[in-house]
Amino acid sequence: MISRMPENEGSLLSPVPQAVNIHEDGFALSPVVWLVTGMDTPPAALLQVETALYHAGVKEVEIRSTPPEGGIAATAMPVVIYMGKFLENQTVSDALDLLGATTAEGFHAEGYVLAAGSTNSGTHMIVLAGMDENGIFYASQTFSQLIFKKDPLGWIPSVTVYDWPSMPVRGVIEGFYGPPWSHEERLNQFSFYSKHKMNAYVYAPKDDPYHREKWRTPYPQDKMAEIKQLVDAAKRNHITFTFAISPGNSITFSDDSEFQKLINKAQAVWDIGVRSFALYLDDIDPALRFPKDKEKFGGDHNPSAAAQAFLLNRFNEEFIKTHPGAKPLITVPTEYYEEGTSPYRERFAALVQPDIIVQWTGIGVVAPSIRVKDAQCIHGIFQHPLLIWDNYPVNDFDRNRLFLAPLYGRDAELYKETEIIGITANPMNEAEASKIPLYTMAEYMWNPTGYEPEESLQKSLLEFSGGREMNALRLFVESCYGSLLNNHKEPLSLKLEPLMDAFWKQKEKRAIGAEANELLHQFLELKNVPNQLQQLGNSNFLRETEPYLIKLSLYGAAGEAAVQLVLMEKEGDASQADTQRVILESLVEKLVSIPKKLSLSAMNSFINRVLGHDALNEGTKADSPAPTIY
Template sequence: MNSRMPKSEGSLLSPVPQVVSYGEEGFALSPVVWLVTGVDTPPAALLQVETSLYLAGVKEVEIRSTPPEGGTADTAMPVVIYMGKFPANQSISDALNLLGATPPEALNAEGYVLAAGSTDSGTHMIVLAGIDENGTFYAAQTFSQLIIKKHHFGWIPSVVVHDWPSMPVRGVIEGFYGPPWSHEERLNQLSFYSKHKMNAYVYAPKDDPYHREKWRTPYPQDKMEEIKQLVDAAKRNHITFTFAISPGNSITFSDDTEFQDLMNKAQAVWEIGVRSFALYLDDIDPALRFPRDKEKFGGDHNPPAAAQAFLLNRFNDEFIKTHPGAKPLITVPTEYYEEGTSPYREQFAALVQPDIIVQWTGIGVVAPSIRVKDAQFIHGIFQHPLLIWDNYPVNDFDRNRLFLAPLYGRDAELYKEDEIIGITANPMNEAEASKIPLYTMAEYMWNPSGYEPEASLQKSLLEFSGGREMKALRLFVESCYGSLLNNHKEPLSLQLEPLMDAFWELKEKGAFTAEAKELLHQFVELKNVPDQLHHLGNPNFLKETEPYLLKLSLYGAAGEAAVQLVLMEKEGDASQADIQRVILERLVEKLVSIPQKLSLSVMNLFINRVIGREALTEGTKADSPAPTIY
């Protein structure tokens, strides 16, 4: 990436574009801006640009259908913005040529060109040109990120961006066990996905009874209305809404009546706008339970695979292929994470129609890494398009943890494998907190080659906080950092451990005041994190994370009391030492009573050493129990 723009002004584009070239200068947005659009300009893109211009101080946006002919000697030409598809739109192509921003011969679907500069005649011009409607929408989003305030005016750099997504499918699957998100949370999430150029959302909450347990039962009218609102919101945000059903625990695969129930369920949501469907067969006992199925499929090489393939193929033939505009059917096989092949996988691959998409979690339910060689091997088994169901940052297998670290462990070259069509991330039950790691996953999905985990996390925190209380937010995130993906890394423990070591080493020498002050300073910062994060103005986030924040604050207070206890003992002040010991032991009792866990094991060791007994019972490592199912 060629970037001649000052880093502070040009480094926050997200996701990181494929190719960016900055010129030496930029220009201020004029009070009146001319916006030239075509019939192919998406309404959401137009709204995005208009909103961004007004927020930048533009007084009037004049929408035109034809290019301007130029100003007069007495009237300065306003900034002109062209929006629409290319190369079909000739005015868009002409504007790109004037700015010397001719796009590559072929851009991927959803790609775009953004160019801003001045023509030889002195006209300031911006072009937002997509290869399709999604591309134009994404160009509008990048434009919004490029505008900065300069001398109280909106200002945009001279720049050319050629950008496209590396992965066709990029999004989120609400596929966790436990309390599903609320309707308001889902709507908020869709806006977040759109902002970060994700284009897929799969509705599959395991504990929505109408998704799994009561899959035959139609949704009540109020719930159907909510789903319709989600479908409409997804469409506005250029997101494919996939409706998933998980009938595998109770369906009779060969029963015509039950199949009709399935068709009716799908038809009901088709009528409110759903065009993408998934039938999930994960986390079930694959053994056939009903006499009719045993009779029909019992003689097959692998009866469960035969029964499942029968259902999938029938739904594909009788619903998907009879509904023009329906997208390819998606499924999750029962063996979705195992390392090797099996009779079930081989028969499933042989019998399921080749256009049906298979989701795969990587090797392991929560895959520490997903490598190109693994994808190639698994595709060789299934012989179907693979859509990765990435079980990060999901925490339903350990409801007493948050996973807030950036995405690690995914090969940068995965997108080059034709068999991988994309990724859907499985988030946490905590919707607001999930946004922090999901930001980084969106960056990886769009441009894996340009993805840097720590840089992406820093941008995520800046957006999440609005630039407020960044240090406190960072401390909290680092206290909820360790996961299978990063080998249970504990940044705060790594930061505190050398200070603690120096504290103990110098204690023996009788001169450790400076080290004690530094350690106290660190503990006070931890103690104050909750109060500082209240300034973010995000009550939902505070509610979700309350016990974790409380525990972090208690750790800080306990650390402070522990240092004071050692200091008092060293000074021979037995009375004050006893007071600090009582304070510390009470704090330890509170800490032990909170089941939520943090990536801060060094604190347990430090407190234990101070009071001379097993202080905390939650263990000395922030490692998670091995998950079994999702």
């Protein structure tokens, strides 16, 4: 059964576990806690648990390799925590049995059991048992969410959690055009991913010159040092770091010296710890350009597919399969979003070795929906494992927009299709703002059947804000909400339109009262959003979103001026009406000067009606992007 803690007892668990049973009782942590670990306990999980205990007020954590004298039910310590693999660590298995939390059948890789309760002899026990090291790590993440801070020490409910990921690969691909993330932003992202049980990151920023344009050129020493730091950080956070190269625009597929440069590029990052690789062939002109390639592949049924398959297979044979520990090669074909089959797709499928993973965006570059039937169809065409490259919340196709809404439009049953091995989300150039929708995507990837978009968004905002200025943050998110995935939904417009209709109806009937006041209140809230969000202390988020916040505030001020203008005209005060008109026109000029777009079409209509002309007519919809060929 899936249940949740009462909201007054703490934040909701995220991602939503597969099965949770939380009882009304529980126990307080003791000043000294014993932490019994085994050789199978990963350091990151140990650190996570220690940190959570100290934050809860525990004074000392005594780490031991054996249970208390007298056995796991002994009362030597008030609270004892056991960590390890439940299939290999007998002490952990015995502790689970003592708490009545026997391991369930059908556990997947990365699954875990978390149990907390009291024995008959009065010992308080907590067990964090994983199928593997990742499972133990994820159990530690859930444990940190279960502790509630109470004076003087933290408190944990009696609970049993059976949990595992629905999708094997869950993560993010930094695959957008435009300014890549900074080194510090990437490191910060890794901490966020691990907290939300994502296990994959693909390094593929289109405008990193050494990834695409200068793929032959080795990374400078300082950049290579940064990549090594990222690889090491990914390992600490139980994230697979995939290094991608996009040579398709300029490589001679059949040239041995070109291939050697590709090998050299891969070997350099292998030497610093990379074990997962991708060769990308998206957004390129598929036509063969060089005489050697035309001579070698020109007679094939589909020359471009033949050339690409030759390169992929050769890299797979001569690099991936000669490096023990390398993960399966990943690629993106040139036709990665179209519906149905084609000569290119059929030839690509026939020639590319079957163990190579193919990425697919769904139907469309930004797919409004990704359905089971579409996945089945595309897998039937490619006949390769499919990894979804989900182009949400990416905004490189419209750099004047933020996409902050939760994930919509992905079938809950996708994970049941064995051909789908997972999802990598392509985020926005704005790294910090991306965390708001990525939170919801992480929840979907882990447990699609337990995913509810709006509920997930609410939890995301709670975490992002730390519970501060939640209303202001939600107003801002709802002003950057509409996308192809939610049919351009505008929650703020839906909220404002009935108030505006009531305002106009009362204007025609009699003096305006409560209707005007209600609109003024709503506009004041919009105007104050930037000042309120300053209280979050998130300077990176404020820097990234500054022009959008300014525009939202201007909309609020313009709405106030518009209402006042109507009121002055109703009262016959021509002088004050003229003053408000000047103020409103000035605000409109400022609004028009900011190219950033918000999901606020109702405001445009309202202001235009007050002024009597189309002063504001910017589009608010995010059009489906066409692939850019470079």
